[in-house]
Amino acid sequence: MSKLNIQEGSPLQAHLPAGHVSEKWDNYKAGIKVVNPANKRKYTVLVIGTGLAGASAAASLAEMGYNVKAFCISDSPRRAHSIAAQGGINAAKNYQNDGDSIWRLFYDTVKGGDFRARESNVYRLAQVSVSIIDQCVAQGVPFAREYGGMLSNRSFGGAQVSRTFYAAGQTGQQLLLGAYGAMMRQVDAGKVQLFTYREMLDLVVVDGVAQGVVMRNLKTGELESYAGDAVLLCTGGYGNVYFLSTNAMNSNATAAWRCHKRGAYFANPCFTQIHPTCIPVSGDYQSKLTLMSESLRNDGRVWVPKKAGDKRPPEQIPEDERDYYLERRYPSFGNLVPRDVASRNAKAVCDEGRGVGESGLAVYLDFAESIQRLGLKTVEDRYNNLFEMYERITGENPYKVPMRIYPAVHYTMGGLWVDYNLMTTIPGLFALGEANFSDHGANRLGASALMQGLADGYFVVPYTIGDYLAGKAPVKAEAAKGEAFTQVRGEIQGQIDKLLSIKGTRTVMELYRELGLKMWDYVGMSRTEEGLKKVLQEIPKLREEFWNNVRIPGDADGWNKNLEFASRVADFLELGELMALDALYREESCGGHFREEYQTEEGEAQRNDEAYSYAAAWEYTGNFAQPVLHKEPLEFENVKPSQRSYK
Amino acid sequence: MSDNMRMKLKIWRQKGPNSPGAFRDYELDNVSSHMSFLEMLDVLNEKLIKEGKEDPVEYDYDCREGICGTCGVVVDGVAHGPVRRTATCQLHMRTFRDGDTITIEPWRSEAFPVIKDLVVDRSAFDRIIQAGGYVGVNTGCAQDANSIPIGKEEADKSFFAAACIGCGACVAACPNASASLFVAAKISQYAHLPQGKPEATRRALRMIEQMDAEGFGNCSNHAECEAVCPKGISIDNIAVMRREYLKAALKTGSATI
Structure with a gap:
């Protein structure tokens, strides 16, 4: 066991329903309390964030009759980062008649997550995946179709069936606009009140129950209080703890982290994709x-030169001097191995000196063979917007020269711990979508994030919230004027004043870059005990440097991007430490968490099921170096844990 | 390719919605041709913060991959700058030459008030969508997805209209500050689909009424909107919108609902 001195608290109860995994959700729905239609309007639900999870939840709850207040950080809900998802959304429709089923999607997701996800949640996700596609099509989401009018599918990593629905390379955009439209319809109906330019800076807990939030109005700088009967945190992941990621610039961890500091446990923070x-x-x-997009691996072939240090341009490297290393090492899945496996292999060949491009930190993704086999037109139809985007950024034409690609931080599987109801350890505070930890284990499969965000918002929380609210005395809007809110607002104001008063010499960007690069180097694609111990020494020092020497221009009276950003970086400097600690404590490799000390002879992740088959949920104690660990033991009754093999 | 270009920048500075604004001149050295346009502004801001003489320039952005629609400035008189089908965040400095002067200003439209410097408020677009830019279907009452067959050609047309990112460049480029391309893209997305037909009349009338109420101008076929649209939304969609509007007006005998 670990040499770290970590205090362990009581194990967690996920409140799983009885029955076989395939019956749990039905049993649950049959047994829950519901709020009668005339009473729903007495309750107010605060939805924080309007991406896929938030917009779908806000729309669905308002349609049911609840009063919803929805908050987003941007000028419009449609900007949420879900919009950038490219490739697709999985669903067990079996429209291709290729043997797909709810069971197979469940199985692939549990295995893809390297046996660190909760079986019952994953099964429910696979069940409702089918309804998500129906719902989105009914909303007018223009998915790709065949000439006969039927929906088209493509394949994604970690699956041997075609179950991914898509809209060119803009699937996230189309799904989000569908959910956004559904929510705006409820704004029109007066059931959703929309608040834009609002950033959640704290959670207000009264008598142990979530009762509201404090928001900063980014346009006017004012702090505002809102009370409600439940708070739904739909604020996405924390990938921007790393300096460079695929996350949008405004994606951040502040809402989730501040809920953590108010008592919500944070689970598996080291599981990053x-x-x-x-x-x-x-x-x-x-x-x-x-x-x-991962969808490019349907038709693109990944390769590097066989010889280290080969600097010839790709077209001058003959076929027999190329190493199509994924096809060579994993003949069954080939270029479509899961993301963690593909990333680690790219790093390995670059570490061997076989990386391409100026920096040597890239591999080729080559479409020449597909263009020959399918014709230019078909390849254009499938990927043109991605090829154009690539050319805009790099100045190179991927129809002629292979793309150069390299792994980057993209998604976080960890997040606030939730039970089967999606409720955190603070009653009344729910976490949906990427903000929670539940469904992807240690590695998320491609096209499953959109599925989970919409599952939580459209089909899970509308049921589970009723069970919480039924019989609860409704909170009045005036509660926001109460003592608890005033006190929290005062604390936030104090933090903002402190930040502006430091007037040091280093910009927020400089300090952020320093933290984020350390996170990439030591808590990134591969991790070691030595590196993690080192970074755990360095983060607190950097945090001190930040609080003594940051320079933030302007004031707090209106729009000030540097100030917004500074308070997010302050939180990254705390969360980063928990991520490193979690990574150090988990002495095994699984999915996206790769500890160099724990690998098979072939360099694959080596789990230790006996010691680590649990979700690690951390409780904040006021001391970042001494959080308390609560374990949720994971039971695998249906998919027997095995060494993952994609060979 | 060059890694040390010197740029002269004329940037619109404005403290708030009700303050007067003006152009200010800046010089920036060591600009790399690989930088994106917004990264060039990031570098300028780092310099301004270090110098401490004036506040950094405020501009809005988020995804920086051309899909969220948050960013957008007028570069040398063209919304999103000189490269076609490219949002400001995807514009790269390789488009410019050493010594160039670049003029940078916000979207100009009465319906998009300036919040600060280059940041404008586009909530008018949300209010237009609110007036019918959706299919009215509650969660849970959908039929099987493949029970609504839609031919590939029509599905593709719908998708190309739905690809609008709501950035507002169309408004900024239009001599009348019309939002017709934005509104038409949404109306046309549904006009090509069987879904949402029962509310097509109501949708066309309400959305257009809201567009007018927000203070956007009318379309007089300049096609500047199509020229600057980062997603290449075609003005054919405006023709579709007019057809939908005319049908709705004839059906109800009124231009409003």
């Missing part, structure tokens, strides 16, 4: 990385 196919870094000034 590195996406194998991103456009490589080109300079120090770079602000973000751009993803090239």
